[in-house]
Amino acid sequence: MATVTSTVREEAEIGRRHTPDFGGRTLLLEASLLVIFTLSTALAIVGTIPIWAAFFCNLVVLYSLYTVVHEAVHSNISSRRKSLRWIDPVAGVIACAPLWLNYHQHKRQHMAHHSHTNHDDDPDIYARGSFLGWVFLRLPHALLNYFNPIQQYRQCKRFNCTPREVVYTAVSFSVYAAILIAALAAGFWREVLFLWFIPWWIGQTVMLTFFTWTPHHDHHEIGRYRNSRVSIFPGANFLLQGQNYHLIHHMIPSIPYYRYRASFEEMRPILEQKGVRIEGFWPQGERKAQVTG
Structure with a gap:
């Protein structure tokens, strides 16, 4: 039997070279997106731009x-x-608001996904199955549960949120609901x-498809x-915000999204040796790994 040589140390060194001291580029992205969202919404409400133009702007932002x-x-x-660790939850809480996400609960859930990827207790295992079943059944059910406070509480308990994090989740959910109800009561149903x-529904459908379904399909390996896998096709890195290199994120989560491609290119000989899935746009599903030492 051939001996498989560990390359984890070499991979970690590549990861260190591609991990910046500070991720200011992400803060710039957040500020830009929130400015676009605020301006497009405000200009559409006062009639300066057509609502369809704001619709597409907000769709891009919410994706x-x-x-x-x-x-x-x-x-x-x-x-x-x-x-500067305090910056992460502040930036995260702000970015979560337009997405109707609860930051502290979501962080617990996402860490569980990394710990149990593709196992039956993976929080994202609901994506396992066909694409049509994902788009028309499992994903809509998951999105509707964003608006279910009982389900949100159950998720807090499932992922062992602290009592303080449960309170944070309840407060964020209540604030979102209050803003939505106030907007509807004021007659802004069309704008909402x-x-x-x-835009939120479409944006989250596309985002979750390329963050959850395609990177891990068929969710057994x-x-x-x-x-996870690597997906290479024209424009992929820009259109998917680096998530076509989702395997890199799972291997070394400290690498920021804008350095996935460079990390992959440096690591590619190792990854090919290890039998990783380097595919095109559409996932090929499970296949036998070809690992050499």
């Missing part, structure tokens, strides 16, 4: 904003600056529908080199 949340969850904004809810 892109989760990247900020994801970086914050992994402390990739403060990065090596441990004295076309400037937030529909486990292990450092097989629990």
Whole structure:
């Protein structure tokens, strides 16, 4: 039997070279997205721009904003600056608001995903199955549960949120609900529908598909080199905000999204040796790993 040589130390060294001291680029992304969202919404409400133009602006924002949340969850904004750890939850909480996400609960859930990727107790295992079943059944059910306070409390308990984090979740959910109810009561149902809810639904559908379904499909393979994949096609890095290199994130979560590609290119000979899934746009599903020593 051939001996498989560990390359984890070499991979970690590559990861260190691609981990910045501070993830200021993510803060710039967040600020830009929030400015676009605020301006497009305000200009549409006063009639300066057509509502359809604001719709598409907000769709892009609500698709892109989760990247900020994801970086914050992994402390990739403060990065090596441990004295600035407070920036991650602040940036994360702000980015979560337009997405109707509860930052502290979501962080616990996402860490569980990393610990149990593709196992039956993976929080994202609900994505396991066909694409049509994902888009038309499992994902809509998950999105509707964002608005279910009982389900949100159950998720807090499931992922062992502290009592303080449960309170934070309840407060954030209540604030979101109060803003939504106030907007509807004031007669802004059309604006809520076309400037937030529909763009949110489409944006989250696309985002979760490329963060959850495609990187891990068919959600059965486990292990450092097989629990996710690399997807290479024209424009992928820009359109998917680096998540076409999702395997890199699972291997070394401290690498920020804007350095996934460079990390992959440096690490590629190792990854090919380990039998990783380097595919095109559409996932090929489970196949036998070809690992050589």
